[in-house]
Amino acid sequence: MLDGDSILHLPIVVEELADRDIAQWDAYVASCPQATFFHKAGWKRVIERSFGQATHFLLAKSDGQIRGLLPLAHYKSRLFGNALISNGCCMGGGPVADDEQTHDALDAAASAMMDDLKADFLEYRRPVRRHAEWASRDDLYVTFERAIEPGEEQNLKQIPRKQRAVVRKAIDAGLVAEIDTTVDRFYPLYAETVHRLGTPVFSKSYFANLLEEFGADCDILTVLSEGRPVSSVLSFYFRDRVMPYYAGAGEGAREVGANDFMYWRLMRHAVDRGYRMFDFGRSKIGSGPSAFKKNWGFEPLPVVHEYRVAGGGEVPEINPRNPKYRIFIAMWKRLPLPVANLLGPYIVRNIG
Numbered sequence: 001m002l003d004g005d006s007i008l009h010l011p012i013v014v015e016e017l018a019d020r021d022i023a024q025w026d027a028y029v030a031s032c033p034q035a036t037f038f039h040k041a042g043w044k045r046v047i048e049r050s051f052g053q054a055t056h057f058l059l060a061k062s063d064g065q066i067r068g069l070l071p072l073a074h075y076k077s078r079l080f081g082n083a084l085i086s087n088g089c090c091m092g093g094g095p096v097a098d099d100e101q102t103h104d105a106l107d108a109a110a111s112a113m114m115d116d117l118k119a120d121f122l123e124y125r126r127p128v129r130r131h132a133e134w135a136s137r138d139d140l141y142v143t144f145e146r147a148i149e150p151g152e153e154q155n156l157k158q159i160p161r162k163q164r165a166v167v168r169k170a171i172d173a174g175l176v177a178e179i180d181t182t183v184d185r186f187y188p189l190y191a192e193t194v195h196r197l198g199t200p201v202f203s204k205s206y207f208a209n210l211l212e213e214f215g216a217d218c219d220i221l222t223v224l225s226e227g228r229p230v231s232s233v234l235s236f237y238f239r240d241r242v243m244p245y246y247a248g249a250g251e252g253a254r255e256v257g258a259n260d261f262m263y264w265r266l267m268r269h270a271v272d273r274g275y276r277m278f279d280f281g282r283s284k285i286g287s288g289p290s291a292f293k294k295n296w297g298f299e300p301l302p303v304v305h306e307y308r309v310a311g312g313g314e315v316p317e318i319n320p321r322n323p324k325y326r327i328f329i330a331m332w333k334r335l336p337l338p339v340a341n342l343l344g345p346y347i348v349r350n351i352g
């Protein structure tokens with residue numbers, strides 16, 4: 001039997017994920033404490049099928065066993081540049097590994113791939129800060145999470161008084177929540193919401209692919225007022241947590257407290273499924289969604305992105321603070337919704 005020191009000296013081979021390794025990849029994700037939902041192998045199929053982008057999911061093996069992995073997606077467009085991102089469409093990613101030797105091997109393979117693809121930058125999302133020589137940003141996003149009280153009344157008392165009153169009013173008004181098996185009610189609400197924000201919408205097929213790929217680890221909860229869908233949220237489930245990830249609301253949702261009711265019902269649904277952590281996800285610092293989560297009593301936690309930038313340049317400004325994108329956002333809001341829904345998927349497919 002090999003001892004720990006001997007294992008560290010075995011050669012490490014970094015290769016791209018093949019179909020034969022998918023089960024072993026996901027088993028490693030399930031067992032590795034640093035791995036997240038966004039490291040799952042299913043993202044490779046979702047990104048390729050939904051957006052037509054190339055993916056390079058790297059795994060590091062030693063003696064036939066996975067010791068680390070790194071999911072990468074390659075996005076290239078005139079508007080948003082040439083980037084290698086871990087992980088595309090996700091708020092998390094970056095290499096996860098058993099030891100520093102394996103981390104270094106994955107970093108080296110990713111950096112070599114970046115150079116081969118002539119990418120402008122390589123981006124790791126929500127990593128532990130490991131590269132003092134790389135650029136980084138911690139001033140764009142924060143994330144929010146906390147434990148869910150198992151009892152219904154205890155859970156309600158977790159919510160600050162003002163928001164709790166909104167939830168109770170929505171309950172008294174007869175709002176109901178249902179779990180959907182298709183994206184048909186979710187998608188129009190989501191498309192309407194992102195249009196109000198000036199953001200191009202993902203294709204409907206992307207959300208259908210998420211439901212199909214992740215099965216019981218992904219579902220949609222829709223809130224109805226007098227039989228009419230008014231808000232909806234698509235969530236992921238991983239280990240002990242539920243992660244509301246995409247949400248939408250129609251006109252009038254705020255007046256009936258649909259969003260507050262929706263997240264409270266999602267908490268109750270998650271508890272019924274055996275989950276104990278509510279991961280409210282990433283929001284831009286100073287944004288409306290960030291303020292909403294603070295009003296629910298969640299404390300912001302820092303989010304770090306690391307970048308290896310070609311030529312050692314500046315961190316890319318692919319975010320709403322960039323004046324170039326602010327102009328685009330303002331113009332997009334003025335488009336008729338049907339036009340925005342038609343054009344949006346062709347644009348957003350190039351945004352990682």
